[in-house]
Amino acid sequence: MSKTLFRTRIKFCGMTRAGDVRLASELGVDAVGFVFAEGSPRRLQPEEARAMRNAMEPLVDAVALFKDNPADEVRAVLKQVRPSLLQFHGSEDDVFCKSFGVPYIKGIPMRGLDPAQRAQHAIQLLMKYPAASAFLFDGHAEGQQGGTGEVFDWSTIPTGLGKPFVLAGGLRPDNVFDAVISTLPWGVDVASGIESAPGIKDGDKMRRFVEEVRRADCHPD
Numbered sequence: 457m458s459k460t461l462f463r464t465r466i467k468f469c470g471m472t473r474a475g476d477v478r479l480a481s482e483l484g485v486d487a488v489g490f491v492f493a494e495g496s497p498r499r500l501q502p503e504e505a506r507a508m509r510n511a512m513e514p515l516v517d518a519v520a521l522f523k524d525n526p527a528d529e530v531r532a533v534l535k536q537v538r539p540s541l542l543q544f545h546g547s548e549d550d551v552f553c554k555s556f557g558v559p560y561i562k563g564i565p566m567r568g569l570d571p572a573q574r575a576q577h578a579i580q581l582l583m584k585y586p587a588a589s590a591f592l593f594d595g596h597a598e599g600q601q602g603g604t605g606e607v608f609d610w611s612t613i614p615t616g617l618g619k620p621f622v623l624a625g626g627l628r629p630d631n632v633f634d635a636v637i638s639t640l641p642w643g644v645d646v647a648s649g650i651e652s653a654p655g656i657k658d659g660d661k662m663r664r665f666v667e668e669v670r671r672a673d674c675h676p677d
């Protein structure tokens with residue numbers, strides 16, 4: 457793909473207010489994420505997410521994020537919110553993730569991995585999650601919650617995946633340019649880096665984040 461035509465996809469995660477969702481759409485963000493993981497400060501009830509889903513403009517993806525939620529909770533979200541993508545961050549296996557008939561992204565904890573194991577890690581991921589549409593590499597450690605603003609060592613990103621990956625973990629308006637140039641992801645995902653408090657997005661940070669991604673997309677290298 458010609459670099460001049462490529463556009464890094466952007467997902468804003470952990471939305472809790474309809475106004476933030478509308479602004480994300482106006483800024484040209486590709487996807488917004490609603491968190492249903494237990495214990496998250498951004499956790500929504502399905503009815504709350506449904507109200508925000510209704511505030512979304514066309515041609516923007518709604519992503520429902522889970523971490524070891526029971527299947528009936530996932531189904532309740534599907535019924536109310538009609539997400540176009542699911543995102544799993546817990547110990548759910550491929551059979552569970554694909555059982556809902558909606559494409560899924562698998563969140564991968566990247567904290568503390570060894571760069572020498574990159575190729576091996578890619579093979580393991582492809583074997584464990586053959587039905588995943590994409591992998592999302594996140595800054596937290598195994599078993600922990602995401603959305604905490606931790607950057608991981610980008611040199612550990614698995615190589616030879618043959619599937620799109622989304623870069624997450626500690627991205628902010630002031631580091632996302634370098635992140636995109638260094639890792640060339642399919643997309644970037646941000647939660648705390650565009651917030652003033654958990655779940656409360658900051659309009660200026662949202663706008664600057666998008667500007668920095670677009671600046672990286674126009675960069676000649």
Ligand SMILES: O=C(O)c1ccccc1NCC(=O)[C@H](O)[C@H](O)COP(=O)(O)O
Pocket residue numbers: 469470489491493496497498521522523545594595600601602603604605606624625626627645646647648649
């Ligand atoms: O955002 C949460 O509260 C959350 C809770 C449990 C599991 C995953 C969670 N978020 C995952 C995301 O997709 C975040 O956007 C990602 O971790 C990046 O977060 P941040 O480092 O704050 O940008």
